[in-house]
Amino acid sequence: MQDHKPITRVLISLSDKEGLEDLAAALVRHGAELVSTGGTAKKLRELGHEVRDVSELTGFPEMMDGRVKTLHPKVHGGILAVRANEEHAAAMDAHDIGPIDMVVVNLYPFEATVMSGADRDTIIENIDIGGPSMVRSAAKNHGDVAIVTDPADYDAVIGELDGHGGLTLEFRKMLAAKAFALTAAYDAAISSWFAFGDQGEAYPHRRAIAATKAMELRYGENPHQKAALYIPQAVAPGIAGATQVQGKELSYNNLNDADAAFDLLSEFKDGPPTVVIVKHANPCGVASADSLEEAWAQALACDSVSAFGGIVAVNRTLDGATARAITEIFTEVVVAPDADDDAKAAFAAKKNLRLLLTGAIPDPRRPGQTMKPIAGGLLLQDRDNAMVSANDLKVVTKRAPTDQEVKDCLFAWTVAKHVKSNAIVYAKDGATAGIGAGQMNRRDSARIAAIKAKEAAETYGWDQPRTVGSSVASDAFFPFSDGLLAAVEAGASAVIQPGGSIRDDEVIAAADEAGLAMVFTGMRHFRH
Numbered sequence: 001m002q003d004h005k006p007i008t009r010v011l012i013s014l015s016d017k018e019g020l021e022d023l024a025a026a027l028v029r030h031g032a033e034l035v036s037t038g039g040t041a042k043k044l045r046e047l048g049h050e051v052r053d054v055s056e057l058t059g060f061p062e063m064m065d066g067r068v069k070t071l072h073p074k075v076h077g078g079i080l081a082v083r084a085n086e087e088h089a090a091a092m093d094a095h096d097i098g099p100i101d102m103v104v105v106n107l108y109p110f111e112a113t114v115m116s117g118a119d120r121d122t123i124i125e126n127i128d129i130g131g132p133s134m135v136r137s138a139a140k141n142h143g144d145v146a147i148v149t150d151p152a153d154y155d156a157v158i159g160e161l162d163g164h165g166g167l168t169l170e171f172r173k174m175l176a177a178k179a180f181a182l183t184a185a186y187d188a189a190i191s192s193w194f195a196f197g198d199q200g201e202a203y204p205h206r207r208a209i210a211a212t213k214a215m216e217l218r219y220g221e222n223p224h225q226k227a228a229l230y231i232p233q234a235v236a237p238g239i240a241g242a243t244q245v246q247g248k249e250l251s252y253n254n255l256n257d258a259d260a261a262f263d264l265l266s267e268f269k270d271g272p273p274t275v276v277i278v279k280h281a282n283p284c285g286v287a288s289a290d291s292l293e294e295a296w297a298q299a300l301a302c303d304s305v306s307a308f309g310g311i312v313a314v315n316r317t318l319d320g321a322t323a324r325a326i327t328e329i330f331t332e333v334v335v336a337p338d339a340d341d342d343a344k345a346a347f348a349a350k351k352n353l354r355l356l357l358t359g360a361i362p363d364p365r366r367p368g369q370t371m372k373p374i375a376g377g378l379l380l381q382d383r384d385n386a387m388v389s390a391n392d393l394k395v396v397t398k399r400a401p402t403d404q405e406v407k408d409c410l411f412a413w414t415v416a417k418h419v420k421s422n423a424i425v426y427a428k429d430g431a432t433a434g435i436g437a438g439q440m441n442r443r444d445s446a447r448i449a450a451i452k453a454k455e456a457a458e459t460y461g462w463d464q465p466r467t468v469g470s471s472v473a474s475d476a477f478f479p480f481s482d483g484l485l486a487a488v489e490a491g492a493s494a495v496i497q498p499g500g501s502i503r504d505d506e507v508i509a510a511a512d513e514a515g516l517a518m519v520f521t522g523m524r525h526f527r528h
Contacts, residue, residue: 004166009033010102014040015109019151021047026158070130079137083144102146103138107131111189127190132183142176149179185210220252227252237360246347247354257281258333261313264418266364268315275299279310286415287431292322298431301460303452315361318343337361386523393519396508401517405471405494412473413496417525423475424449426467426492433466442483450490467491476524477501481510488514498524
């Protein structure tokens, strides 16, 4: 049977006082003396409790605008003393230090202060010193002291007190683990602000990253792998914070693919109704049209085979007609900023289909960094948030592209940015006509995309593939003319690529001979 350690004295210092009323009542009910500071002491007295001020305990007043109040041996000695250690007990007797059995603390709202746009001096004053010191002291001495940092744990603490009159060592260990995670995350936020916000240093010498577990997942990429979803403190609208309206539990792969779809969709945040279909983190169909229903039909036509079991993302409130069209094939996840009642009703009949509502679509130009683990380290880089417009394009062939070819070039280029390299994307009239992803050479990507376009034409009974008269984008330069010639064979009439190969002249000559229009962007979009 576990020993439940009673609580005789509690130090409470809170910036967020939610849940304090019930916790304080339980502590008093079990005979604990309450010691507190400033606003927390005032709140406890308003609740009708007797409170001993920390200044009375220490013999020193709060000073320096509250910067110094709990940083005192009679506070930290009472927290850190190991009760069974005779030398510690003698020191407590010699210096009149009473034991503190529980510390209830939450920290100054540093991140909220930063997010509010406060000035530098205000931000600095919201760096908590005394709070983290008490948290760490109590967590270190969890063998004798309980540290409570999360209001979500108040009910469990009350339950332990009411059920057993005290807290077990296992419970105190759990509280201590959460406490150290809290101070680590708090310091990570402060160090990040100093580096990024205060000094403009994107890649500091040490990079601390903190996140909170949102959910455990059924498994990782494969059933033998465990996985969980974590969310950093400050996030943009996205998959991690989306509301799941219906459907079975999300998997690791669902989340990864949904994020890929949503990331590409953000490129069309302010564009016409657009639908993105993703399979295994690669787009297999993208289209913009006058309505979501039409965009869905055009996106699906690009590669209806790969779309089976895929992820769908839309940039408008999802309507019933589009939802019903989507349910005609097996779909794992649908992502939208919102959905009307008709759409929700259409999906309700598909109980396993997950519907995620993000509430908003982030700015594709937003700053940020991406992270990838490698053996023994982490790779961090800036988000690929670069975009090009028609004014950025350099015509390098004898024939300049038509206005429609320019539009299709830019559409294909935007999609190619989100296709695994080597990426080739054919587009025509605001829809993808063929996508070649992840091949070891660019020629094969071009050929695979053309094959998919031919299959689509056969499936839909078209006279010719949509690659005929299309514009084709390559995420990096053509190192040889063979990749470009494969696009010519597919019927492309215009090309957009970064340029920069030592054989650019050879590739341009091949384009001129085929009567293509070709433009250079001056940037590439590798995605590995």
